[in-house]
Amino acid sequence: MSTKRMLLLVVAATLFGLISPVIAEAQSYPDRPIKIVVPYPPGGPADVSARLVAAPLSSNLGQTVVVENQSGAGGRTGAKAVALASPDGYTLQLGGTNPNAMVKSLYRNLGFDPIRDFAAVALIAVDSNVLVINPGVPAKTLQELAHYAKANPGKLTSGATIGISPHICLEMIRVRTGTNIVFVPYKGAAPAIADLLGGQIQIGMSSKAVLLPLIKERRLRAIAVTSETRWAELPDVPTMAESGITGMPPYVWFGLLAPARTPEPIIAKLNAAVNEGLKLPEMQASIAKLGMETRSLTARKFAYKLAEEEDSWSNAIRESGIKVD
Numbered sequence: 306m307s308t309k310r311m312l313l314l315v316v317a318a319t320l321f322g323l324i325s326p327v328i329a330e331a332q333s334y335p336d337r338p339i340k341i342v343v344p345y346p347p348g349g350p351a352d353v354s355a356r357l358v359a360a361p362l363s364s365n366l367g368q369t370v371v372v373e374n375q376s377g378a379g380g381r382t383g384a385k386a387v388a389l390a391s392p393d394g395y396t397l398q399l400g401g402t403n404p405n406a407m408v409k410s411l412y413r414n415l416g417f418d419p420i421r422d423f424a425a426v427a428l429i430a431v432d433s434n435v436l437v438i439n440p441g442v443p444a445k446t447l448q449e450l451a452h453y454a455k456a457n458p459g460k461l462t463s464g465a466t467i468g469i470s471p472h473i474c475l476e477m478i479r480v481r482t483g484t485n486i487v488f489v490p491y492k493g494a495a496p497a498i499a500d501l502l503g504g505q506i507q508i509g510m511s512s513k514a515v516l517l518p519l520i521k522e523r524r525l526r527a528i529a530v531t532s533e534t535r536w537a538e539l540p541d542v543p544t545m546a547e548s549g550i551t552g553m554p555p556y557v558w559f560g561l562l563a564p565a566r567t568p569e570p571i572i573a574k575l576n577a578a579v580n581e582g583l584k585l586p587e588m589q590a591s592i593a594k595l596g597m598e599t600r601s602l603t604a605r606k607f608a609y610k611l612a613e614e615e616d617s618w619s620n621a622i623r624e625s626g627i628k629v630d
């Protein structure tokens with residue numbers, strides 16, 4: 306036998322020795338309960354999304370799937386816990402725009418990389434926001450709002466939870482329109498909306514599930530939606546792009562992530578189980594009640610999507626000039 310052929314056989318045997326345990330592990334996976342870490346308190350859209358996905362995931366994999374809330378530091382506590390977990394497919398994160406795509410541009414000394422320390426598993430759903438104003442403001446379009454704000458510098462105030470998508474979008478609008486709109490930081494969406502309804506602030510932004518009922522009741526006036534197309538529920542309300550604000554990230558996303566270096570066969574198994582669950586009419590209906598849309602992607606395409614989202618939100622944060630940390 307030639308020396309070259311012998312070397313090739315040695316290399317092949319070595320690679321097989323390295324790969325075969327991974328294959329065996331993937332074939333037996335899962336043989337114990339899987340945990341989905343939600344980096345927020347119970348009851349929010351991330352938490353509900355995780356619990357909706359857990360049921361079909363458990364059924365399709367034949368194993369218990371539990372949801373555990375590890376809130377704190379705006380989602381960073383739970384995300385870091387998963388980033389540092391064993392890459393074996395038994396600890397997952399309900400990831401999203403706020404705890405993954407944004408935080409690196411907003412905070413220093415995270416102790417983990419919110420994109421590169423994770424393996425993309427499966428996209429679950431996307432959500433979008435709507436810009437609203439108190440009806441006392443004499444404007445029906447973004448152009449009219451900008452004109453009024455310029456005629457009354459410092460008079461209008463906007464408000465949102467600091468460091469999340471509405472905050473960034475509101476500041477991006479202020480920069481793009483060249484207006485002196487004062488931003489008021491809030492610790493949660495509920496107090497911001499209460500002040501918006503009461504007229505303490507005049508401009509706000511949040512998701513469909515939160516604001517659509519108030520818009521329908523005419524307690525708030527919709528100006529523009531961030532999505533790529535108009536909402537079916539608000540066909541007369543234009544998109545941000547139609548209103549002249551291009552380049553604003555259109556969606557926030559929710560999906561499952563695993564620690565980096567989780568074996569690809571395990572990722573593939575999880576991805577297939579999630580996507581199968583998303584086909585269920587009852588799953589789609591439940592996600593729709595949250596004001597969101599189910600979206601299915603392969604793990605590879607979801608990984609590309611994560612990288613694009615990080616770039617998109619990083620550019621928006623840089624343009625808006627937001628400094629949180």
